[in-house]
Amino acid sequence: MERGRVMMDRNADAPWSKFDPATYVDLNYRTPLEVDLLIVRLMRDYFGGCFANGVPDAMRGVDVGAGANLYPALAMLPWCEKVLLLEYARPNVEYLEKQASPAGYDALWDPFWEVLGGDPAYRRVEPRSRFSEIVRVERANLLDLDGQRRWDIGTMFFVADSMSECPDEFRRGMTCFMGALNEGAPFAAAFMKESLGYQVGDHRYPAYRVNEHRVRESLEGYVDELEIHDLHHVVRPGHEGIILALGRRNTAIATP
Numbered sequence: 070m071e072r073g074r075v076m077m078d079r080n081a082d083a084p085w086s087k088f089d090p091a092t093y094v095d096l097n098y099r100t101p102l103e104v105d106l107l108i109v110r111l112m113r114d115y116f117g118g119c120f121a122n123g124v125p126d127a128m129r130g131v132d133v134g135a136g137a138n139l140y141p142a143l144a145m146l147p148w149c150e151k152v153l154l155l156e157y158a159r160p161n162v163e164y165l166e167k168q169a170s171p172a173g174y175d176a177l178w179d180p181f182w183e184v185l186g187g188d189p190a191y192r193r194v195e196p197r198s199r200f201s202e203i204v205r206v207e208r209a210n211l212l213d214l215d216g217q218r219r220w221d222i223g224t225m226f227f228v229a230d231s232m233s234e235c236p237d238e239f240r241r242g243m244t245c246f247m248g249a250l251n252e253g254a255p256f257a258a259a260f261m262k263e264s265l266g267y268q269v270g271d272h273r274y275p276a277y278r279v280n281e282h283r284v285r286e287s288l289e290g291y292v293d294e295l296e297i298h299d300l301h302h303v304v305r306p307g308h309e310g311i312i313l314a315l316g317r318r319n320t321a322i323a324t325p
């Protein structure tokens with residue numbers, strides 16, 4: 070090893086094939102946290118505002134690194150003809166496929182839909198049947214998205230910051246996500262502020278420490294109407310809050 074060189078966990082080094090969605094859901098979503106319900110409300114109001122004057126035909130949505138979280142996809146349901154959940158870890162892909170099957174998603178996601186129902190556009194949708202009708206799951210690597218495929222609305226929750234310790238992989242994750250959005254596409258992205266990494270069951274996963282400044286910098290040049298919410302809720306030891314970025318992909322499409 071070179072003297073003085075700090076070894077950082079890269080995305081490919083983490084035990085993604087061992088990711089346990091059941092444990093992850095129990096830790097994070099089985100009992101809805103105040104901060105998630107707040108994020109859902111902010112995202113609902115933002116998307117609702119974007120489409121207040123009508124919804125373009127045949128909108129396609131994407132949730133990148135969907136993992137074992139359905140609420141970003143639920144927030145896109147009323148606006149989309151199709152929603153794709155992209156995820157790298159095989160156990161999470163299986164979890165998502167089961168949630169999107171005709172049997173319907175688990176009841177634990179209902180409290181998140183209840184918050185979304187504060188907007189009449191969401192109340193017009195029957196979420197469980199619509200979810201299984203329009204949501205599809207695909208195993209994919211965020212870092213391979215090269216701008217060839219683009220969506221009209223997108224979400225990425227706790228992924229670019231929660232998959233590697235390396236600054237270059239965080240920035241690449243952000244540019245790949247931005248490259249996957251069409252001009253004018255509304256998006257929501259969330260980040261664990263100053264995270265030191267996280268534990269799921271027996272396994273440890275890496276994180277890159279972000280704050281409002283780093284998130285803003287990573288989106289510079291890609292976004293119109295950027296809104297950053299610096300939420301001070303701490304949900305476990307080893308981070309300092311949550312950052313939610315809302316905005317629209319600008320018109321200057323730069324490929325990653």
Ligand SMILES: C[S@@+](CC[C@H](N)C(=O)[O-])C[C@H]1O[C@@H](n2cnc3c(N)ncnc32)[C@H](O)[C@@H]1O
Nearest residue numbers: 134135136138157158210211226227228231232
């Ligand atoms: C902290 S979890 C977040 C999961 C979910 N989006 C949420 O809001 O709870 C990080 C997710 O990123 C996924 N991930 C890690 N590396 C990835 C990659 N290169 N491409 C796509 N997803 C990746 C993981 O499998 C995991 O589902």
